[in-house]
Amino acid sequence: MSRRSFHRAPEGERRQELIEATLDCISEFGLKGATVRQIAVRAGVTAGLVRHYFDSKDQMVAEAYRAVIASLTEKAKNVEGDPTTRLKDFIAINLTEPVADSRSVSLWAAFISQVRVDPVLAEIHREGYLAFRNALQDLLSDFLAAKGRAASSEECRRYAIAINGLVDGLWVEGCLAGDLFRDGELVGIAMASVEALLGLPIEA
Amino acid sequence: MSRRSFHRAPEGERRQELIEATLDCISEFGLKGATVRQIAVRAGVTAGLVRHYFDSKDQMVAEAYRAVIASLTEKAKNVEGDPTTRLKDFIAINLTEPVADSRSVSLWAAFISQVRVDPVLAEIHREGYLAFRNALQDLLSDFLAAKGRAASSEECRRYAIAINGLVDGLWVEGCLAGDLFRDGELVGIAMASVEALLGLPIEA
DNA sequence: GAAGTTATTATACACTTGAATAATAGCGAC
């Protein structure tokens, strides 16, 4: 007859725990398996609490999507050093753990599949994609300039679209069936491909 | 008090209708919105009929996934003509309707997101991916040979991985946010990129 | 055209879902 004891967490902390639990459930059980109850279990709370922090389950899921995009782009956008190093790191980071793992691609795909259904998710996606591609475009612009081959923004845009596509495609494949590739193989292929695309060696 | 009238369809036909209705629902409402009842409405039958044709809803969904993969790979694998034409068509087909449309990518993503959850879907995915990539690898092998630059199968494998990644990535981007690109721009970028990757002009 | 087969409908069932409500226990202020 006694209630279970609990811990009163600071608001921000508990919100983040719930979002993390949401993502865990989506990646493990899929969107339809990520029920309020399952998420609550994962977060170590009871189901009712979700509605204390979020207006609805859908809102929580949307915030979870924002978190995914942030975690996918954060590391890639924070590369540092000279242009060559940054380009090299950008490619390597996106094709290596923790960005490249099956959990990430599961989450990404789950949300992508809803972009057509839910306009809120569509907008979040669009922002994230453009931010990512623009970061890459700036990076390429710097790189080409440093190599003495400064290019127009239109040219950089085309390079960014192609390389973004390449990296995304390899990322998906690597995450879904990593065992089909040797260690580091995808990074190697990506590096060589980018060199060929730009017609420049990446090595400093 | 009267039952609705109905039409007794040939087995194969009705099965296909149900699968098509399943895909419609998944692309429009997402995996969790594709309920047996909704699918039945779309197919113009009642919910009970689903279990007359399939052992379970899950089995029907798995067969629907097979159908998606088949439709995505079918057109690409059936390119004809000389090696150059086939390579060119392969790229163009995958980045143009009907292969490149938002319905396709929604379906693809919905299933991809379940690959981690459902081993049956994982196996279907793996088969489809390898078949697709191997078709591309053969195509590249023929193309390089025709251009007098015959390459080892290892070399072709690396090219196939890269180009497959590139095409897949551009396909996703184009399907999700086609309005960010000009008409035919993605095909153009893909063609130029493949030329750069192979170091050969594609034009005959 | 009558009989038999079975694809299809209609209904019911047990369970899960997201959400609303009321009770309560943790924790800071005093």
Next chain:
DNA sequence: GTCGCTATTATTCAAGTGTATAATAACTTC
């Protein structure tokens, strides 16, 4: 300490889920 606030639990609810079963109407065969 005890009071007050509210984060958290416990319980309930209506709607929706996949599935099972029985009745029936469409088509085939003779």
